[in-house]
Amino acid sequence: MSGTEEYDVAVVGGGLAALSAGLFAASSGLRTTVVTEIVMGGELINLEEVVRFPGIPGPVSGSELAGRVEAQALEAGAEFVFDDVTEIAKDGTGFVVRGPDTEIRSRTVVAAMGAGRRRPGLDGEGDLEGRGVSYCGTCDGPFFKEKSVAVLGDHEFAGREALVVARYASAVTLITRRGEPDLSTATRSAIDGSDRIRVLPRAEVESLTASDGVLGAVRIRDLTTGEVSALDVxxxxxxxxxxxxxxxxxxxxxxxPDGRVRVDAGMRTSVEGLFAVGELRSDFAGYAIAAAGDGATAAGSARRLVRS
Ligand SMILES: Cc1cc2nc3c(=O)[nH]c(=O)nc-3n(C[C@H](O)[C@H](O)[C@H](O)COP(=O)(O)OP(=O)(O)OC[C@H]3O[C@@H](n4cnc5c(N)ncnc54)[C@H](O)[C@@H]3O)c2cc1C
Known part of the structure:
Protein backbone atom coordinates (compact mmCIF):
# COMPACT_ATOMS: atom_id res chain seq x y z
CA MET A 1 0.00 0.00 0.00
CA SER A 2 1.44 3.38 -0.97
CA GLY A 3 -0.19 5.46 1.81
CA THR A 4 -2.07 5.20 5.07
CA GLU A 5 -5.82 4.90 4.64
CA GLU A 6 -7.26 7.88 6.42
CA TYR A 7 -10.85 6.78 5.93
CA ASP A 8 -12.93 3.62 5.73
CA VAL A 9 -15.33 5.27 3.28
CA ALA A 10 -14.80 8.24 0.96
CA VAL A 11 -18.04 9.31 -0.71
CA VAL A 12 -17.64 11.40 -3.87
CA GLY A 13 -20.67 13.61 -4.56
CA GLY A 14 -23.04 15.68 -2.46
CA GLY A 15 -26.56 14.77 -3.57
CA LEU A 16 -29.04 12.65 -1.67
CA ALA A 17 -27.27 9.39 -2.60
CA ALA A 18 -23.94 10.70 -1.27
CA LEU A 19 -25.38 12.26 1.89
CA SER A 20 -27.31 9.06 2.67
CA ALA A 21 -24.19 6.92 2.13
CA GLY A 22 -22.31 9.31 4.45
CA LEU A 23 -25.08 9.16 7.06
CA PHE A 24 -25.34 5.37 7.13
CA ALA A 25 -21.57 4.74 6.94
CA ALA A 26 -20.74 7.21 9.73
CA SER A 27 -23.64 5.91 11.85
CA SER A 28 -22.17 2.43 11.77
CA GLY A 29 -18.86 3.72 13.10
CA LEU A 30 -16.89 3.88 9.83
CA ARG A 31 -14.47 6.78 9.37
CA THR A 32 -16.34 8.60 6.63
CA THR A 33 -15.76 11.63 4.44
CA VAL A 34 -18.08 13.14 1.83
CA VAL A 35 -16.36 15.18 -0.90
CA THR A 36 -18.40 17.43 -3.14
CA GLU A 37 -18.11 20.55 -5.25
CA ILE A 38 -19.20 23.86 -3.70
CA VAL A 39 -22.43 22.90 -1.93
CA MET A 40 -24.22 19.79 -0.63
CA GLY A 41 -27.62 18.82 -2.03
CA GLY A 42 -26.97 18.07 -5.71
CA GLU A 43 -30.03 18.17 -7.99
CA LEU A 44 -32.34 18.67 -5.02
CA ILE A 45 -31.07 22.22 -4.58
CA ASN A 46 -32.84 23.07 -7.86
CA LEU A 47 -36.20 21.59 -6.89
CA GLU A 48 -38.85 23.86 -5.44
CA GLU A 49 -40.90 20.83 -4.54
CA VAL A 50 -39.94 17.18 -4.16
CA VAL A 51 -42.92 14.86 -4.64
CA ARG A 52 -43.37 11.16 -3.90
CA PHE A 53 -40.92 11.00 -1.03
CA PRO A 54 -42.44 8.35 1.27
CA GLY A 55 -43.36 9.73 4.68
CA ILE A 56 -43.48 13.33 3.44
CA PRO A 57 -46.93 13.68 1.86
CA GLY A 58 -46.95 17.48 1.68
CA PRO A 59 -44.67 19.66 -0.40
CA VAL A 60 -41.06 19.82 0.76
CA SER A 61 -38.45 21.87 -1.04
CA GLY A 62 -35.36 20.06 -2.32
CA SER A 63 -33.07 22.31 -0.28
CA GLU A 64 -34.99 21.60 2.90
CA LEU A 65 -34.86 17.83 2.35
CA ALA A 66 -31.15 17.91 1.46
CA GLY A 67 -30.42 20.18 4.43
CA ARG A 68 -32.06 17.73 6.83
CA VAL A 69 -30.03 14.77 5.54
CA GLU A 70 -26.85 16.88 5.53
CA ALA A 71 -27.43 17.70 9.22
CA GLN A 72 -28.07 14.03 10.02
CA ALA A 73 -24.84 12.96 8.27
CA LEU A 74 -22.81 15.60 10.14
CA GLU A 75 -24.43 14.61 13.42
CA ALA A 76 -23.52 10.97 12.73
CA GLY A 77 -19.87 11.99 12.34
CA ALA A 78 -19.32 12.23 8.58
CA GLU A 79 -16.67 14.82 7.62
CA PHE A 80 -17.37 17.14 4.69
CA VAL A 81 -14.79 18.32 2.17
CA PHE A 82 -15.56 20.78 -0.63
CA ASP A 83 -13.52 20.14 -3.75
CA ASP A 84 -13.98 19.11 -7.36
CA VAL A 85 -12.66 15.55 -7.51
CA THR A 86 -10.51 15.01 -10.58
CA GLU A 87 -9.26 11.48 -9.93
CA ILE A 88 -10.39 8.27 -8.26
CA ALA A 89 -7.67 5.60 -8.48
CA LYS A 90 -6.76 2.24 -6.97
CA ASP A 91 -4.06 2.58 -4.30
CA GLY A 92 -2.88 -0.72 -2.82
CA THR A 93 -5.82 -2.35 -1.02
CA GLY A 94 -7.79 0.90 -1.12
CA PHE A 95 -8.25 4.04 -3.21
CA VAL A 96 -6.97 7.55 -3.52
CA VAL A 97 -9.36 10.44 -4.27
CA ARG A 98 -7.74 13.60 -5.60
CA GLY A 99 -8.87 17.13 -6.35
CA PRO A 100 -7.02 20.42 -6.72
CA ASP A 101 -6.94 20.85 -2.91
CA THR A 102 -7.49 17.30 -1.73
CA GLU A 103 -5.79 13.93 -1.47
CA ILE A 104 -7.75 11.35 0.49
CA ARG A 105 -6.85 7.71 1.01
CA SER A 106 -9.71 5.39 1.79
CA ARG A 107 -10.36 1.66 2.04
CA THR A 108 -13.57 2.06 0.01
CA VAL A 109 -15.12 4.68 -2.28
CA VAL A 110 -18.79 5.36 -2.95
CA ALA A 111 -19.17 7.13 -6.30
CA ALA A 112 -22.25 9.40 -6.20
CA MET A 113 -21.53 12.07 -8.81
CA GLY A 114 -25.07 11.97 -10.16
CA ALA A 115 -26.01 13.18 -13.61
CA GLY A 116 -26.27 16.44 -15.50
CA ARG A 117 -29.09 17.46 -17.82
CA ARG A 118 -28.69 15.87 -21.23
CA ARG A 119 -28.06 18.55 -23.85
CA PRO A 120 -29.73 18.02 -27.21
CA GLY A 121 -26.70 19.50 -28.99
CA LEU A 122 -28.64 22.06 -31.06
CA ASP A 123 -26.62 24.53 -33.11
CA GLY A 124 -25.93 27.62 -30.96
CA GLU A 125 -27.21 25.93 -27.77
CA GLY A 126 -23.96 26.63 -25.89
CA ASP A 127 -23.89 30.31 -26.93
CA LEU A 128 -27.52 30.80 -25.92
CA GLU A 129 -27.22 29.15 -22.51
CA GLY A 130 -28.17 31.89 -20.05
CA ARG A 131 -29.50 33.92 -22.98
CA GLY A 132 -32.79 32.08 -23.34
CA VAL A 133 -31.69 28.46 -23.13
CA SER A 134 -31.95 27.08 -19.58
CA TYR A 135 -31.60 23.72 -17.84
CA CYS A 136 -33.32 24.75 -14.60
CA GLY A 137 -36.87 26.09 -14.39
CA THR A 138 -36.67 26.83 -10.67
CA CYS A 139 -33.49 28.88 -11.09
CA ASP A 140 -34.35 30.76 -14.29
CA GLY A 141 -38.18 30.75 -14.47
CA PRO A 142 -38.48 34.16 -12.73
CA PHE A 143 -36.52 35.79 -15.60
CA PHE A 144 -39.38 34.99 -18.00
CA LYS A 145 -42.28 36.87 -16.36
CA GLU A 146 -45.16 37.28 -18.82
CA LYS A 147 -43.08 35.87 -21.71
CA SER A 148 -43.70 32.91 -23.99
CA VAL A 149 -41.42 29.96 -23.41
CA ALA A 150 -41.10 26.30 -24.39
CA VAL A 151 -40.14 23.25 -22.35
CA LEU A 152 -38.50 20.35 -24.16
CA GLY A 153 -38.90 16.84 -22.78
CA ASP A 154 -40.96 13.66 -22.78
CA HIS A 155 -41.28 12.67 -19.15
CA GLU A 156 -42.60 13.55 -15.71
CA PHE A 157 -39.86 16.01 -14.78
CA ALA A 158 -40.41 17.96 -18.01
CA GLY A 159 -44.11 18.22 -17.13
CA ARG A 160 -43.20 19.41 -13.65
CA GLU A 161 -40.77 21.93 -15.14
CA ALA A 162 -43.61 23.26 -17.34
CA LEU A 163 -45.74 23.79 -14.21
CA VAL A 164 -42.91 25.63 -12.42
CA VAL A 165 -42.20 27.89 -15.40
CA ALA A 166 -45.94 28.59 -15.91
CA ARG A 167 -45.95 30.44 -12.58
CA TYR A 168 -44.02 33.19 -14.37
CA ALA A 169 -44.41 32.84 -18.14
CA SER A 170 -47.62 33.87 -19.89
CA ALA A 171 -47.54 30.88 -22.26
CA VAL A 172 -45.68 27.57 -22.01
CA THR A 173 -45.47 25.02 -24.83
CA LEU A 174 -44.42 21.55 -23.69
CA ILE A 175 -42.77 19.97 -26.72
CA THR A 176 -42.66 16.19 -26.62
CA ARG A 177 -41.54 13.58 -29.17
CA ARG A 178 -44.15 11.18 -27.82
CA GLY A 179 -47.85 11.03 -28.72
CA GLU A 180 -48.43 11.84 -25.04
CA PRO A 181 -45.77 12.86 -22.54
CA ASP A 182 -45.20 10.17 -19.89
CA LEU A 183 -46.67 11.98 -16.87
CA SER A 184 -48.07 11.03 -13.47
CA THR A 185 -51.82 11.49 -13.07
CA ALA A 186 -51.30 14.49 -10.77
CA THR A 187 -48.97 16.28 -13.20
CA ARG A 188 -51.21 15.51 -16.19
CA SER A 189 -54.27 16.94 -14.46
CA ALA A 190 -52.38 20.03 -13.26
CA ILE A 191 -51.25 20.66 -16.86
CA ASP A 192 -54.77 20.07 -18.19
CA GLY A 193 -56.07 22.56 -15.61
CA SER A 194 -53.59 25.29 -16.56
CA ASP A 195 -54.67 27.86 -19.12
CA ARG A 196 -51.02 28.79 -19.71
CA ILE A 197 -49.66 25.39 -20.77
CA ARG A 198 -50.28 23.58 -24.03
CA VAL A 199 -48.75 20.23 -24.99
CA LEU A 200 -47.30 19.88 -28.48
CA PRO A 201 -47.09 16.13 -29.17
CA ARG A 202 -44.92 14.30 -31.73
CA ALA A 203 -42.66 17.26 -32.26
CA GLU A 204 -39.02 18.11 -31.76
CA VAL A 205 -36.90 21.25 -31.72
CA GLU A 206 -34.85 21.35 -34.89
CA SER A 207 -32.98 24.61 -34.39
CA LEU A 208 -32.75 27.81 -32.38
CA THR A 209 -33.12 31.31 -33.76
CA ALA A 210 -31.30 34.13 -32.02
CA SER A 211 -32.01 37.80 -32.29
CA ASP A 212 -29.51 40.32 -30.86
CA GLY A 213 -27.66 37.48 -29.14
CA VAL A 214 -30.66 36.12 -27.24
CA LEU A 215 -33.15 33.37 -28.09
CA GLY A 216 -36.03 34.68 -30.19
CA ALA A 217 -37.66 31.55 -31.57
CA VAL A 218 -37.35 27.78 -31.99
CA ARG A 219 -37.97 25.89 -35.21
CA ILE A 220 -40.11 22.86 -34.57
CA ARG A 221 -40.40 19.74 -36.71
CA ASP A 222 -43.73 17.92 -36.69
CA LEU A 223 -42.69 14.26 -36.46
CA THR A 224 -45.89 13.07 -38.18
CA THR A 225 -45.89 15.33 -41.23
CA GLY A 226 -42.24 16.45 -41.31
CA GLU A 227 -43.42 20.06 -41.53
CA VAL A 228 -41.21 22.70 -39.89
CA SER A 229 -42.64 25.81 -38.25
CA ALA A 230 -41.34 28.63 -36.07
CA LEU A 231 -42.49 29.29 -32.51
CA ASP A 232 -41.57 32.67 -31.01
CA VAL A 233 -40.23 32.11 -27.51
CA PRO A 257 -23.98 1.12 -23.05
CA ASP A 258 -25.54 4.35 -21.68
CA GLY A 259 -22.36 5.14 -19.75
CA ARG A 260 -23.85 4.21 -16.37
CA VAL A 261 -21.92 2.14 -13.84
CA ARG A 262 -22.98 -1.50 -13.63
CA VAL A 263 -23.67 -2.56 -10.04
CA ASP A 264 -25.03 -5.60 -8.23
CA ALA A 265 -27.80 -5.48 -5.61
CA GLY A 266 -25.24 -4.31 -3.00
CA MET A 267 -24.17 -1.36 -5.22
CA ARG A 268 -20.82 -3.11 -5.81
CA THR A 269 -19.09 -2.27 -9.07
CA SER A 270 -16.68 -4.51 -10.99
CA VAL A 271 -13.86 -3.25 -8.69
CA GLU A 272 -13.85 -4.49 -5.10
CA GLY A 273 -14.31 -1.66 -2.61
CA LEU A 274 -15.77 0.75 -5.16
CA PHE A 275 -19.53 1.28 -5.01
CA ALA A 276 -21.79 3.37 -7.25
CA VAL A 277 -25.11 4.92 -6.21
CA GLY A 278 -27.89 7.18 -7.46
CA GLU A 279 -28.27 8.71 -10.90
CA LEU A 280 -24.93 7.45 -12.24
CA ARG A 281 -25.63 3.74 -11.82
CA SER A 282 -27.46 1.42 -14.19
CA ASP A 283 -31.16 0.66 -13.59
CA PHE A 284 -31.54 3.59 -11.19
CA ALA A 285 -35.22 4.23 -10.38
CA GLY A 286 -34.91 8.00 -10.93
CA TYR A 287 -36.34 9.27 -7.63
CA ALA A 288 -34.87 10.87 -4.52
CA ILE A 289 -35.99 8.00 -2.29
CA ALA A 290 -34.13 5.56 -4.55
CA ALA A 291 -30.96 7.68 -4.27
CA ALA A 292 -31.26 7.57 -0.46
CA GLY A 293 -31.84 3.80 -0.53
CA ASP A 294 -28.77 3.29 -2.74
CA GLY A 295 -26.63 5.26 -0.30
CA ALA A 296 -27.80 3.15 2.64
CA THR A 297 -27.22 -0.07 0.68
CA ALA A 298 -23.68 0.93 -0.36
CA ALA A 299 -22.82 1.92 3.21
CA GLY A 300 -23.93 -1.54 4.38
CA SER A 301 -21.79 -3.26 1.73
CA ALA A 302 -18.80 -1.05 2.61
CA ARG A 303 -19.22 -1.89 6.30
CA ARG A 304 -19.23 -5.62 5.57
CA LEU A 305 -16.05 -5.26 3.48
CA VAL A 306 -14.17 -3.07 5.96
CA ARG A 307 -15.09 -5.32 8.86
CA SER A 308 -14.35 -8.61 7.02
C1 LIG B 1 -36.32 18.42 -12.86
C2 LIG B 1 -36.23 17.28 -11.90
C3 LIG B 1 -37.26 17.10 -10.98
C4 LIG B 1 -37.20 16.05 -10.07
N1 LIG B 1 -38.23 15.91 -9.18
C5 LIG B 1 -38.19 14.89 -8.30
C6 LIG B 1 -39.23 14.72 -7.35
O1 LIG B 1 -40.19 15.50 -7.27
N2 LIG B 1 -39.19 13.65 -6.50
C7 LIG B 1 -38.15 12.76 -6.51
O2 LIG B 1 -38.16 11.83 -5.71
N3 LIG B 1 -37.14 12.91 -7.40
C8 LIG B 1 -37.12 13.96 -8.28
N4 LIG B 1 -36.09 14.11 -9.18
C9 LIG B 1 -34.99 13.12 -9.16
C10 LIG B 1 -34.02 13.35 -8.00
O3 LIG B 1 -33.75 14.75 -7.88
C11 LIG B 1 -32.71 12.61 -8.27
O4 LIG B 1 -32.98 11.24 -8.57
C12 LIG B 1 -31.77 12.62 -7.06
O5 LIG B 1 -31.69 13.92 -6.51
C13 LIG B 1 -30.39 12.14 -7.53
O6 LIG B 1 -29.48 12.20 -6.49
P1 LIG B 1 -27.94 11.80 -6.72
O7 LIG B 1 -27.30 11.97 -5.39
O8 LIG B 1 -27.83 10.49 -7.40
O9 LIG B 1 -27.34 12.85 -7.77
P2 LIG B 1 -27.21 14.44 -7.76
O10 LIG B 1 -28.28 15.06 -6.99
O11 LIG B 1 -27.03 14.82 -9.20
O12 LIG B 1 -25.85 14.73 -6.96
C14 LIG B 1 -24.57 14.57 -7.52
C15 LIG B 1 -23.58 15.39 -6.72
O13 LIG B 1 -22.25 15.07 -7.08
C16 LIG B 1 -21.48 16.25 -7.18
N5 LIG B 1 -20.37 15.99 -8.07
C17 LIG B 1 -20.41 15.62 -9.38
N6 LIG B 1 -19.16 15.47 -9.87
C18 LIG B 1 -18.32 15.73 -8.83
C19 LIG B 1 -16.91 15.76 -8.71
N7 LIG B 1 -16.11 15.45 -9.73
N8 LIG B 1 -16.36 16.08 -7.52
C20 LIG B 1 -17.13 16.38 -6.44
N9 LIG B 1 -18.50 16.37 -6.51
C21 LIG B 1 -19.08 16.04 -7.69
C22 LIG B 1 -22.48 17.28 -7.72
O14 LIG B 1 -22.04 18.59 -7.44
C23 LIG B 1 -23.72 16.89 -6.92
O15 LIG B 1 -23.70 17.50 -5.64
C24 LIG B 1 -36.10 15.15 -10.08
C25 LIG B 1 -35.06 15.34 -10.99
C26 LIG B 1 -35.12 16.38 -11.91
C27 LIG B 1 -33.98 16.54 -12.90
Missing part, protein backbone atom coordinates in the same frame (compact mmCIF):
# COMPACT_ATOMS: atom_id res chain seq x y z
CA UNK A 234 -37.96 34.02 -25.18
CA UNK A 235 -36.95 30.86 -23.31
CA UNK A 236 -36.34 27.18 -23.96
CA UNK A 237 -36.16 24.98 -20.85
CA UNK A 238 -34.46 21.70 -21.66
CA UNK A 239 -35.50 18.73 -19.55
CA UNK A 240 -34.63 15.94 -21.90
CA UNK A 241 -33.26 13.28 -19.57
CA UNK A 242 -29.94 13.14 -17.82
CA UNK A 243 -26.38 12.12 -18.67
CA UNK A 244 -24.46 10.22 -15.96
CA UNK A 245 -21.27 11.85 -14.66
CA UNK A 246 -19.02 8.82 -14.99
CA UNK A 247 -15.96 10.27 -16.75
CA UNK A 248 -13.79 9.73 -13.63
CA UNK A 249 -14.71 6.04 -13.61
CA UNK A 250 -14.47 5.26 -17.31
CA UNK A 251 -11.10 3.48 -17.11
CA UNK A 252 -11.77 1.91 -13.74
CA UNK A 253 -15.12 0.09 -13.78
CA UNK A 254 -17.53 -1.59 -16.13
CA UNK A 255 -20.13 0.79 -17.63
CA UNK A 256 -23.35 -0.10 -19.48
Missing amino acids: AGLFVNDGVAPRTSLLRDLVELD
